[in-house]
Structures are given as structure tokens and as C-alpha cells.
Amino acid sequence: MTYSLYLAHINDTHSHFEPTLVHFDVTIEQKAYQVDAYCGGYARLATAVQQHKALAKENNSASLFLHAGDSFQGSLYFSQFKGEANAHLLNLMSVDAMTIGNHEFDLGNAPVSKFVDQVNFPCLAGNMDLSQEDQQKHLPLAPHKNLYYYNNQLAIANYVLKPLGEKQLAIVGITHDQMHNIGCPDADCHFLNAIETTKATVKHLNQQGVNHIIILSHLGYEGDIALAKAVTGISVIVGGHSHTLTGEFGHLGQACTGNEGQWQNDCLILQAGKHAESIGLSCLHFDKSGKVIKLDGGTQFLIDDNWQAKQNGQVVCEQTRAQISEYLATAAGLLKCPDDQQIAEIINQQYRPVVEQMKSQVVTKLSHPLRHSRMPNQELPNGSEVSPLVCQGFYQASAAQHPTDFALHNAGGVRVSLKAGPLSKADICGRLLPFEITLMSYLLKGEDLAMVIEGAINNATNNGLMGTGDGSFPYFYKLRYRYHADKALGQRVSQIELEDEEGWQVLQPQRVYRGVSSAYTLAGKEGYDALLNSWDHHDLELSMSDSFVSFASSKEYLL
Structure with missing residues (x-):
């Protein structure tokens, strides 16, 4: 008996609502070209997620859309609108769960509290200990019902359960345990060891009969490897923080882990780059014990037809452009994707005018x-x-x-x-x-x-x-x-x-x-x-x- 899950995931989007310029190096018939393409953006991400969930429905399979943290910072959209615009757009994109990253804490806990209050999906930080939080201060975190932090009574991370056939799938959020060294959380907010918290939580889940476990991590790729090696029983780690592309992207001139680097101690590690340029789109097949036995798909850069190609600094001719276009249409790791019109209009009408004004100043x-x-x-x-x-x-x-x-x-x-x-x-x-x-x-x-x-x-x-x-x-x-x-x-x-x-x-x-x-x-x-x-x-x-x-x-x- 196998269980399939259509998984879409992003990380380290850093408020890049619009497409980002990405440089690809491709070789066709032993000739090298540089392709400059505007990739991703929230409107394209939304379309890709909708298509992936529709495919899951057609195949009578479960689906999830996960964000592995660092939605905040990085663009004018954040500096002008803080977390409000992020919350608005991520709600429309139907995120199923998000781990809180270190940049969410750059301005202290209050913006995190506002963000959690504004979103309609679970926010996870299972190794964040709020037992000493001052509940009289402005905007404490603990009262939020959709914030899944450390459970002091059980000494485990609070987690989300989702159906997976007749089984249950657990989503556990683990954020960076050196948060006070790399972020600016309030002093009464503590972060516990990621490995020890995960180990205790996986043991607890196994005792409850739950073996299909996703760790939604903001530890970075090396941290994810260390976690997978130290804790047996994790099905998948969906990660962020290090802006890593898991999978093979050498044919596009992109730094990546390669396919072998994705597996550690029977655990699959996934991460989808940065800046909303790309998205992980996979179908995972699990056995009854929770192990991933097959992976279809992977991270995709979301492109359109508005790209430019050069050879030795010169724009290519139309004949060569047609040849490159044919290559891009079938190259692994690239997906042509239109904008979701609702999200595109909201960005254009509610948020972009302020940004455009700043560009002209x-x-x-x-x-x-x-x-x-x-x-x-x-x-x-x-x-x-x-x-x-x-x-x-x-x-x-x-x-x-x-x-x-x-x-x-x-x-x-x-x-x-x-x-x-x-x-x-x-x-x-x-x-x-x-x-x-x-x-x-x-x-x-x-x-x-x-x-x-x-x-x-x-x-x-x-x-x-x-x-x-x-x-x-x-x-x-x-x-x-x-x-x-x-x-x-x-x-x-x-x-x-x-x-x-x-x-x-x-x-x-x-x-x-x-x-x-x-x-x-x-x-x-x-x-x-x-x-x-x-x-x-x-x-x-x-x-x-x-x-x-x-x-x-x-x-x-x-x-």
C-alpha cells in the first residue's frame, strides 16, 4: 500500500511579490548562451499552486502548500507595508502551513504577532518556548490559536495533522535554534535545540501511530542534513534559510545540491531556492511506514516568454532564439506559468503605486x-x-x-x-x-x-x-x-x-x-x-x- 501527496513548497520569499531577474547559462549543440529571464513572483506562484492542487484532485490524492519561512524583509513591499501585504497575499494563495523564519523577528515579536493574527493558516515554530513570555506586554505571541509553539507540558513541538488516505500526516515546524544570534526576538522568547525537540516530537508521534512526518524547517540545508542524520523516522524535511536549490540544475548554470544530496538517513530533504523565483512541485509516494519511496517532480523556476538570450555579450538572432525557446520549453527545472489575475491586480492596484512612486524619486x-x-x-x-x-x-x-x-x-x-x-x-x-x-x-x-x-x-x-x-x-x-x-x-x-x-x-x-x-x-x-x-x-x-x-x-x- 502506497500513499501519494502532491506537495508545493516555497521558502525565503522575502517579499518579492514581482518576478525576479535570474541569469541562466545553457549549452545547446556545444554553444553557450546566457538567458536572462524574469522568474516567479506571487501571481505566478499562485497559478502554479492552483494547477498542482487541481492535479492532486484529478488523481484523488492529498495536497499541501507549505512555506518554510522568511516571508518578511527584502523588498520595498516590506519596507512600505511590513507584514500586512505578505499576510494578505499568502492568505489568497491558500498556504496550508508556514514556519516562522529568523527575518520575521528582525523587528522584534510585535510584527510576528500582527502577522499571525492576520493570516488564516497555521504558523509553526515548535521549538519556540513561550513559557516565560510576559502576557501583559503589547502583542504577546502565546494567545494566538494558529501559532504552534513548544508544548511545555508534553515537552514536544505542537504539530498539525492532515489526512493522508486512511493515515495521518504530521507537519512539525522547527525554526532556527540560534535565533537570538541571528534575529531580534524579544528577550522573553526562547528557542530550544532543534534536534532534541524534533527527536522528542517524532517519538511522541510514533507512539500515537503517526509515522508520516514532515518537518517544516528553517535551519538551512546543512542544518537539515544534521537533523536528518540525528533523528530517525522523519519522512521529509521541507527547508529554508540557506536559499538552497535541491535537485539538479547544473544544466541551467545554477548552484544546487544534486539529486544524491537530497537523501539522508531515509529522509528526503527539499528546499526551493529564494525570492519567489521558484517553487517546489512534487508528488511524493510513501510506504505505510512513512518512508518516501518515490519522488516525482522537483523545484521549478517559473518563467514566461519575456526573456533575452546573449552569446558573448551579443543578443542572439531570431533563428537562434527559436532554438533556445525550444530548449527552454522542455528543460527540466523550468515551467512556463501565467499570472493569477486576482493576485496580479491586487499587487498592481494596492501595493505597486507606492513602489513606483519611490522608483521615480x-x-x-x-x-x-x-x-x-x-x-x-x-x-x-x-x-x-x-x-x-x-x-x-x-x-x-x-x-x-x-x-x-x-x-x-x-x-x-x-x-x-x-x-x-x-x-x-x-x-x-x-x-x-x-x-x-x-x-x-x-x-x-x-x-x-x-x-x-x-x-x-x-x-x-x-x-x-x-x-x-x-x-x-x-x-x-x-x-x-x-x-x-x-x-x-x-x-x-x-x-x-x-x-x-x-x-x-x-x-x-x-x-x-x-x-x-x-x-x-x-x-x-x-x-x-x-x-x-x-x-x-x-x-x-x-x-x-x-x-x-x-x-x-x-x-x-x-x-
Whole structure:
């Protein structure tokens, strides 16, 4: 006896309601071409889900549409409408369940609470412990009936059950257990070990006679592999966080896991890329014990006919275009999909006008391109050309309210390089600084500031510790230093100087300085834990992008 499930899944959509430009590299008759296609968007996703569910109905099979987290952040649609637009559109798309990702917590718990209140589907975070949550605070999470968090009484994740033939299928949501290191949840919201919570929950489900188990995860692909290896009895992990394409996409020039990487300890691992460009569309066949014995389908990039092909930088002729079109029509991993008209109209009428207005609002101009690199390299020995200017915007915003000594920003908070020419408000808020995080001013001792610099660089370079990535690399305005990678921990930063009206002054360890940075770094994330020693915090009531818009607006040419 086998059981089939038509599964559609997305992850890390980051408010990309409209199609995203994707570059494919294809080879036809030993000739290489670059195909630039606008893929996905919520209107196309909705059509793909509808078609997949209709196919399930035709075959008298169960169907599910799952979101593996990080719906928030990443575009102008989020910066302007926060979670409200996401909730509206995801409701219309008939999501069956969603795990809460780390970016849902970027602005604390209140926006998550609002989002959960607005959606009509279960939100899952089975390893989120709310037993110590203050129920008197503004917008607590625990009262929401559609929020499935940790069950302290049973010491397992709360879960959703769905019918699968005469069996039951459990959906367990597990989010990142290092949330306080990578997100900004409230202090009274705790996250328990993902593996231990899953192990206890799978054991409980098995005792209830439930063997068909989907873990809806926001752990990242490596975290999913570790989970599958550590916990026996998981049927499928539907994941997010690392923006991974599971399956084979080498023929399209896309980084992917390959087919073999999808299976660990009899568990199938699925993830569907990023930014609503693509969607997982599969039919899973289970045996009676819950094991997936056959997988049909996989992740699909949703394309239309509006694509361009080049060879050696030149647009191809019509004959070659017809040949490429024939290839794209049958290539695995590509699906031609029209827009759902209802969702397209809602985006166009309710949300896009504000975005279009921002696109037409030119803030300043650039006389030449500015390149962004997270860390210094051979091409950019001083690192990012953009990040110091972002810091200057922070400084200007803070200095207008408090005497300020320095500004700090982590490299990962800046997302793109800037080309020469006009720079619009949309470029700044939607591309350069898309994370809607507030600026904070604070006081800090000089000795702690030295540890901030070293901690952030150590984290970025894995120097003496297991870091979280090069996004932590620090950039400053009105501060300079030297870093010695070969010295002992705590002694790697020297010659720290801050600039004032009289020039560059040596850092005084016991002196108190006022700094400004994002609320994210101030929360001690990713090597910035010495910032937890700061005090006298002031919310500047400006986002990172707000400060840069204001800073750039005062100049006809930024550079």
C-alpha cells in the first residue's frame, strides 16, 4: 500500500511579490548562451499552486502548500507595508502551513504577532518556548490559536495533522535554534535545540501511530542534513534559510545540491531556492511506514516568454532564439506559468503605486560606480566603497539628536554595489538597504569598542572561533584601526583612533564614547557581543535606509 501527496513548497520569499531577474547559462549543440529571464513572483506562484492542487484532485490524492519561512524583509513591499501585504497575499494563495523564519523577528515579536493574527493558516515554530513570555506586554505571541509553539507540558513541538488516505500526516515546524544570534526576538522568547525537540516530537508521534512526518524547517540545508542524520523516522524535511536549490540544475548554470544530496538517513530533504523565483512541485509516494519511496517532480523556476538570450555579450538572432525557446520549453527545472489575475491586480492596484512612486524619486547621482565587497580583497584592499558612506548616513542621523563619536555597520547589512547615474529612493530602500531595521544610539567604553572591532572580524574570518559568515565584517565612520590576525585573542586590534574637530585621537580604554549602529548589531549578533555592554540606548526612530536617503538627498552628487 502506497500513499501519494502532491506537495508545493516555497521558502525565503522575502517579499518579492514581482518576478525576479535570474541569469541562466545553457549549452545547446556545444554553444553557450546566457538567458536572462524574469522568474516567479506571487501571481505566478499562485497559478502554479492552483494547477498542482487541481492535479492532486484529478488523481484523488492529498495536497499541501507549505512555506518554510522568511516571508518578511527584502523588498520595498516590506519596507512600505511590513507584514500586512505578505499576510494578505499568502492568505489568497491558500498556504496550508508556514514556519516562522529568523527575518520575521528582525523587528522584534510585535510584527510576528500582527502577522499571525492576520493570516488564516497555521504558523509553526515548535521549538519556540513561550513559557516565560510576559502576557501583559503589547502583542504577546502565546494567545494566538494558529501559532504552534513548544508544548511545555508534553515537552514536544505542537504539530498539525492532515489526512493522508486512511493515515495521518504530521507537519512539525522547527525554526532556527540560534535565533537570538541571528534575529531580534524579544528577550522573553526562547528557542530550544532543534534536534532534541524534533527527536522528542517524532517519538511522541510514533507512539500515537503517526509515522508520516514532515518537518517544516528553517535551519538551512546543512542544518537539515544534521537533523536528518540525528533523528530517525522523519519522512521529509521541507527547508529554508540557506536559499538552497535541491535537485539538479547544473544544466541551467545554477548552484544546487544534486539529486544524491537530497537523501539522508531515509529522509528526503527539499528546499526551493529564494525570492519567489521558484517553487517546489512534487508528488511524493510513501510506504505505510512513512518512508518516501518515490519522488516525482522537483523545484521549478517559473518563467514566461519575456526573456533575452546573449552569446558573448551579443543578443542572439531570431533563428537562434527559436532554438533556445525550444530548449527552454522542455528543460527540466523550468515551467512556463501565467499570472493569477486576482493576485496580479491586487499587487498592481494596492501595493505597486507606492513602489513606483519611490522608483521615480531621484535622491542623488553617482559620478562613478561604487563597489560593495563584504571584506577587503585584492581588488578592493579597503573593502566596500559603499558601507563607509552608509555609516556616514548613520552618523549624520545620530549627530542631529546626540553628540556622536562614531558610526558602525556590519557588511552584510549592505546588499549591492551601486552603478553610476541617478540613485532613486527605491534603489536605496529596496536594494541597497532593504532590511527595515531601526538605528540606535548608545554609550560604550573604549575598551569595549576595541572588543567590538575584534569580535566582529574574528567572526567574519573564523579566526579562533566558528563564525556566522563574512557579513559581520565592521565598517566605520570617524574610526580607524589595525587588525593583526596572527596575534592572540583579545590582542588583535591596535592603533584605534577616532576623529574629532582636532583630528585623529587615540582611543582611551576608560573613556565613554557615543556610537550609532543598527538595532541588529546593538543586540550583540554575529560577533558584536561586546555591544551588550553599552547603555543609554536611544531609538533614533529612523531606519537604516531612512538615514541614507536623508544623507544622500543633501548632495547633488554622492561622489
